[in-house]
Structure formats: C-alpha cells, structure tokens
Amino acid sequence: MSSAPDEIDFDYATTLADRANGFMAQHRVPPTPENFAVWFFYAMGGSLTLKKTIDILIANKRKFDSLVNRDLYVTYVRPYSDPGLSDDIPDQVHAVIASAQEFLATAISDNRSQMESLGEVSSECQAVADPRPIIEKLLKELSSATSRSTALEANFLRTTQDLDQIRDSLKLAEQHSNTDPLTGLANRRSLEAFLRTAQITSMEAGTPLSILMIDIDYFKTFNDSYGHQVGDQVLRLVGRVLQESVRDCDHAARYGGEELIAVLPGATLDVCAEVAERIRRRIGEARLTRRATGEEISSVTISVGVAQFRMAESAEGLIERCDRALYQAKRSGRNCTVRESSVDEEIAA
Structure with missing residues (x-):
C-alpha cells in the first residue's frame, strides 16, 4: 500500500x-x-x-x-488517519539512521580533503624535479584513504548488524501481534487481513473460497467442572487439531472465546465440509487427562458451520452465513457439521 x-x-x-x-x-x-x-x-x-x-x-x-x-x-x-502511527517507529531506527548519516558525512568530507590533497600533489609534480618526495606524499595520502575506508566499512558493518537485529525484533513483534497467545493460531486481526486478500484473489481468478467455523460444545461446563486451566487445555487441543488438518495455504485462527475459524482458498463448499468432518472426528477421538491429577476428562466435541464465498460479498456477510450454519449445528444436537446450503433450504421450506 x-x-x-x-x-x-x-x-x-x-x-x-x-x-x-x-x-x-x-x-x-x-x-x-x-x-x-x-x-x-x-x-x-x-x-x-x-x-x-x-x-x-x-x-x-x-x-x-x-x-x-x-x-x-x-x-x-x-x-x-491514525496519528499514532509515526510513534510506532522504534527509537533505535532513528539512532541507526543518524549514525549512518554521520558516517556518510565523514566519508564525503574525507573524500573532498583527499581530492584536494591529490590536486596539490599533482601541481607539485609539475614544479619539482625530484619525484621521490611527491611519491612519498602520494603513498601517505593513499594509506590515509585506505585507513578511512576500512574504518567506514567497519562502521557500516556494525550499522548493518544493528539493522538486522531491529528487523528481527520487528518481525518477532509483528508475529506476536498476529498470533493468539493461548492457541498459537492466528488472531482475529491476522484473520481479517488474510480473508480480505483471499476474497480479492477469489474474485480476480474466479476460484472458490470457503470457511469453516468451530464452536466447542459445552465449553462452559469444562471451565465450571474442571477449572479454567482445563478449559485452556481443551482450546489448545482443538486449535492444534485444526492447524494440523488444514493446508499450508489455509489460515487457521481463533475468532473469539471458544470459536475458531479457518479460511480455505480454492476450496469448494463440499471440500470444506470434508475438512470440517475430519477435524470433528479427530477431536471426538482425542482423550484429555487433567495434568494435576491424571484424571481423564470427558471427551471433547465440536459443532461446525461451513460456508462458501459469494462473489463480491463482504467478509462480514460470509462470516455471518457461516455463523448461521454453526448455530444450526448447535440446534441440531451439536457434534455435527452443517453447511450453509442446509440452512438456506430450511429457511426456504
């Protein structure tokens, strides 16, 4: 941009x-x-x-x-229009830039002095018969230039290393800002950015785009019966299975609370529903134990809604239709996958 x-x-x-x-x-x-x-x-x-x-x-x-x-x-x-954007630039970047400017200014000044000295040597060559003093002076100037160049190179090497460290820090900070700390999945901010790009690609290329939304069944019961640590453990389990069940080109994220979501570029509604069913079965087969006591926790089940992007609709519209399918899955007894088409058929009936 x-x-x-x-x-x-x-x-x-x-x-x-x-x-x-x-x-x-x-x-x-x-x-x-x-x-x-x-x-x-x-x-x-x-x-x-x-x-x-x-x-x-x-x-x-x-x-x-x-x-x-x-x-x-x-x-x-x-x-x-955010006035705080400029404040996000790290102070160390300004320091590195100022240092580099100082190095360049010194190099330019030294280069100008060297050119003037060489000009003087050139004038003396025409007036003096014995060239040895001139050669010695010339060698001295070249030696000084080499020393200055070496020092400047060392300074720029340090500056490059500083910039590499800043780049790595910013990359890590960006990664943290796009990641949900509990599940390790992408967060909602990252999801929205990915979905916007995926929608544009789908419209340009005329390729399908589908999403699935997961809600953990009776999640409040886990928290009430076993405590929030177990609830977190359940969330991490579902997040891990979700991440392992989608492709590298897909985007798995925590949407909020106990709701997770995945964006599948190039996937039709049928393909997305198959992925959703695979995730649902894997989670239903998983067994969790309470770390503190070794007590086995009741099996975890999920409800899933699936929807396919419609040309030129908004991200909110797509997610809303998927959410309706998810709600229908919960009304139908939970632990199942419902496609948006099933909801549309029910409304039409």
Whole structure:
C-alpha cells in the first residue's frame, strides 16, 4: 500500500474531490465524511489494493451498502488517519539512521580533503624535479584513504548488524501481534487481513473460497467442572487439531472465546465440509487427562458451520452465513457439521 502524500496542490485536490463526488453519485454512495475519504483516496490512486477492490465490486455490480462502505473505510483509509502511527517507529531506527548519516558525512568530507590533497600533489609534480618526495606524499595520502575506508566499512558493518537485529525484533513483534497467545493460531486481526486478500484473489481468478467455523460444545461446563486451566487445555487441543488438518495455504485462527475459524482458498463448499468432518472426528477421538491429577476428562466435541464465498460479498456477510450454519449445528444436537446450503433450504421450506 503506497503512502498518502502530506500535502496536495489545491487545484489538484479540487479535481480529485469533484471526481470522488462523481463516483459516489454514480454508485449511489451516501455522502458521509468516511465515504468521501474512501472515494477521494480511490480517485487519488493512493492505494492499489483499494482501487482493485472497488473496481472488482463495480464489475460484479456489488451494491455499496453500509457494511461495504464501512469495511472499505476501516481497511484502507483509517490506517492513514491514525496519528499514532509515526510513534510506532522504534527509537533505535532513528539512532541507526543518524549514525549512518554521520558516517556518510565523514566519508564525503574525507573524500573532498583527499581530492584536494591529490590536486596539490599533482601541481607539485609539475614544479619539482625530484619525484621521490611527491611519491612519498602520494603513498601517505593513499594509506590515509585506505585507513578511512576500512574504518567506514567497519562502521557500516556494525550499522548493518544493528539493522538486522531491529528487523528481527520487528518481525518477532509483528508475529506476536498476529498470533493468539493461548492457541498459537492466528488472531482475529491476522484473520481479517488474510480473508480480505483471499476474497480479492477469489474474485480476480474466479476460484472458490470457503470457511469453516468451530464452536466447542459445552465449553462452559469444562471451565465450571474442571477449572479454567482445563478449559485452556481443551482450546489448545482443538486449535492444534485444526492447524494440523488444514493446508499450508489455509489460515487457521481463533475468532473469539471458544470459536475458531479457518479460511480455505480454492476450496469448494463440499471440500470444506470434508475438512470440517475430519477435524470433528479427530477431536471426538482425542482423550484429555487433567495434568494435576491424571484424571481423564470427558471427551471433547465440536459443532461446525461451513460456508462458501459469494462473489463480491463482504467478509462480514460470509462470516455471518457461516455463523448461521454453526448455530444450526448447535440446534441440531451439536457434534455435527452443517453447511450453509442446509440452512438456506430450511429457511426456504
């Protein structure tokens, strides 16, 4: 995603505003401040991903309702308006940059001095008959230049090492920010980002995309009967089985509480339902023991809802349909998998 410029020429901004208003009128988007920000950003070309997403929605005749408009704003515009973003840059990065600038300034100054000295040597060559003093002076200048170059190289090597450490720290911090600490699965923030990308890919390539949502049956009973530590143990078990049952290209995440979710790019509803059933059976066959006492815990079962992405629908719409299928699984006695199509058939009947 490209950066939004701090300042825009007044005439250019006016042109963009007119274009944004025109787009909003054409697609019947309510003229709210948030919606205007989205379409102004679209007209400006401030985000290739935003432009691609809106173009796909338009091509598929998707209505820009309140859910779609809000999702576009939160995903693509609000991050630029967050005043705290600049504060997230680690202080050590500023220190490394300042150090590198100092090294470069020294190198430039030394190089200028060396060129002046060599110029003097060149002038003396024309005026002095005996070249030995000139050669000695030249060798001295070259030796000094070599020493300065070695010192500069060492400084930059240290700077590179510092940057490597900062990069690794930031990578670890990003990993932690995208991971649920209890289950080790992706968290909701990571899920939402992955799902947005998967939706765009599905719409562009015309490939299927499905999700499954898991709810642990009678989870409150585990907590009440055995304590929260056992409840955590149950969550970790289900999370582990979920992660082991999906492909590397899939995305398993903790959605919230005892609900887990997996996004399966390229998978049809039937394939996703098969994966869900495999997970359900594996969990039903697993046996847990209470670590403190060795007591065997009653078997764990799950209810699963499965849904397939519909062209140009919002992430919220897809998850809502999957959640309805999950709710139907719980109403049907739990420990089963229900497809969204079954819910649709029941509603139609």
